[in-house]
Amino acid sequence: MSPRMPYQCMVQCGNLLIAARGSSIDLFEDSSLLSTWKCPSIQAVGKIQHHIPEVTTTLATQNSQSSSVEITIDSSSPLAKKRKLSSSDQAESKPFLGKGKEKQNNRSNAVLSGLEAPAVIALAITTDCHHVIAVTGEDKSIRVFELAQEDGVFNLKQLSRRAMPKRPCALAVTDDGSTIISADKFGDVYALSLIVLETSAVLNLETSTPEPAAKAFMPAANELTIHSQRNLKALENQRRQTNKPAEKSEPSFEHRLLLGHVSMLTDIALVELPGRSYIITADRDEHIRISRGIPHTHVIEGYCLGHSEFVSRICISADRPRLLVSGGGDDELFVWEWESGTLISKTDLKKHVSSVMERFDIGEQSDKGIESLKIAVSGIYFTQQALHDRLQDIFVITCEGVPALFTFALREENHLEYIQTLKISGNALAVIVDTTSRRGQTHPSNQLIVSIDTFHKPGSTTEEREEAGTILNPLHSYKFKEGKLVQNESFQPAIAAPEDGEASTSVASGRLTNLLYSLENLRKREGEGQEE
Template identity: 50%
Template structure:
């Protein structure tokens, strides 16, 4: 089964897209596939069947290399995962359970499906590139690892070369790179935000040096002393257990902290969902959003512990933050509600709102009966999964456009951000599948979309029936006249088939899990 591209980003003049455990690099003007990098498997090569010759050659070239990877030796290795077939995953379990137990079991099964997706290596869940286009930062979710790549020319081909990997204490859920291209800001769902240097260490000529190997923890020579003694133990059985404890010569090895540099900047008391870095009038700020409807404004490094204010007004979780490049004092946010919010985040004041409920309802109505059925059987509510700011190539009266994607909706919504900071709807663009991710194009005036070709449009669980027409997983659109026009660029997307893979809904869709239920 083929896996769609779950996240995309631009890097200089190239497009970077991640599907499953691989990262592909594209030329956005021609749509050609430049190179492919795959997460190394701890259990041998991955079982992949390639449907295109150029992908197979790129994969073999990548596997034949021995990239410089600096691993934190004190971190635990990746867990072994049990691969299951689709029939086994659908096998019912017959037992009496309460509704709360059933709900907990459903969440557990979703997590199991994400692990047993047929991928022998962790999936890439986040992508971010430096502003100068020289490095790419990726996060693989199941092993909680931040990977840094250098984007350079290798043998006449632009490809990603992994420089380092660092296993974080908790799984990152949002990342960003500072404007000076030197620091990674990583946030996890437990509410903590860390800063890490982009490069571990550099020599005078700018090359990367391996991190100093971490020595194995020394075994303590101090004899183990049990808490019990002969005066407190009376039964024959317990006395034998005490004698066995006294025979121990050493204490068990204690856990050692990770040795790579990672500094705690700030923390939320709720699940963190997104972050944005802003520079306003020469001062850096960190904007963070969480599940408890809060948007916090904190100072940048090294004063990130100082809270400047909050943007309060959401009544559901906040999932996405967007700050237009030419309006750093304006923030656009969205989440589990049917509205977009526009803020003056410096003052914490709400400037305007724009509704999405009727627009989404029109899309479902155009799709017909199936979309209505999915909306009623799954959920009527929706969550905003992507917000990006784009500008047209020429000034045509629509200087600033805000493009919005919603989870499980096969359409994108285009708004004009007026000089008065109002959002005016200009277009609803239908696409052949649910939008998984949205990004600015590598070329100015373009927008890139990642399309889900595995599920039925309008549904996040129903699998799409095989069709004779091939659906492009990546699509490019030109911004003109306040609308998005198809660029007619055909991307040569990788079509590798992972044997026995099950595309987990949780791997592509997960924002609805942030919605609070009764008792939360």
């Protein structure tokens, strides 16, 4: 029996757990599966035109079609970087290097899922828990859902789908819930309205005037006036290139460029301090950048510099919002006072990962010893728990391909103190801190819900599990007890059996692997990034 598709990302809306597996999104309440939203296959929605992004709203049910819309960027916004756009999906698999240069990536494409429909690669929620935002990878779309209730059952009702020029890789939502902040792998950050205004779409349909078709270019030269084979080839190339239709790189919906990096963005965080807001972004080139919030995002307040490898995750302490914890391809976790860009402390993470991985065969690295182990931080999660008779800031850390959770306490001296390594039955893919909703307010509880990889062997990102004839549960729950995590035996989510057409173990060693494990591809090879 094939194992069930694991959940690659999860969020929580009040007492609802929202978890994405492949191209589907499941809704749970009190461990019960309420409903499932399935992304339409690319064949069903038609061929995606990357150079003419599509906006689908509720108007689509009335057979309305979006026309091109002229977008006006605020004068305070930075100018977009000049770059050559391509409609080929292969361009997305190339890593974006520092100095604005691209290099062919011979590593496996990290965005293909092996599914018929585009896979969900990121989730976010609004603070009022009324809307869910999802990114589907292959069609580069940001989808907005309303949490609707019909006959007492919650389900996701899609309100819009907006195809971005480049694939989004990180999402955030402003505190007022009106604006989506989307970061893409080419280093740009955009602001989009949560709700697509149907009136503006109708207005543009009525007032937009189609431009006259351009006349085909006819070179003055022809086959009778050229005198060499080389000139003949040049003439053929000229005819072929000049009559190509112009590519439109701008989406046909309202959006605004906020800021740009010259490197691949990996994570984004929004911070509100008294009197000012900030956007904090991390990238592949070891940078953590501090920019002012909307509408002054072109103002760079500073950088947190100190990482020697890619920065994959950043997390702000809710209790101490001026502190930031970051991690990535380095052996340590970093604690920053981000306003001043000051590195306060570093805490060794590799030794704790090594203690877990030493009992696994780590492939090519096993001959060189555990010292050669490379780690990639895949998640940093914040919670507050009672420890030593007082409430403490706790960070839970996950690493790519590691079957364990690592917990650290942020002490008053602003350094991380190691608490526990909790070994689990599969590689950790996603973690959420369970919350309970009381009178419209969200309160942290002592429960963690963890998604584990049910396809690969623990400690491996390539080897498949041996099929044991039983369905492994991809969701596990743990509780904090005296500051340490223990198994929550009462958590038994109602997980359905694998459906027909769902990815099988034959996919696990290929495209599904790239969906679940892509962070190690951020690590630069020898000599990479040293060009001036």
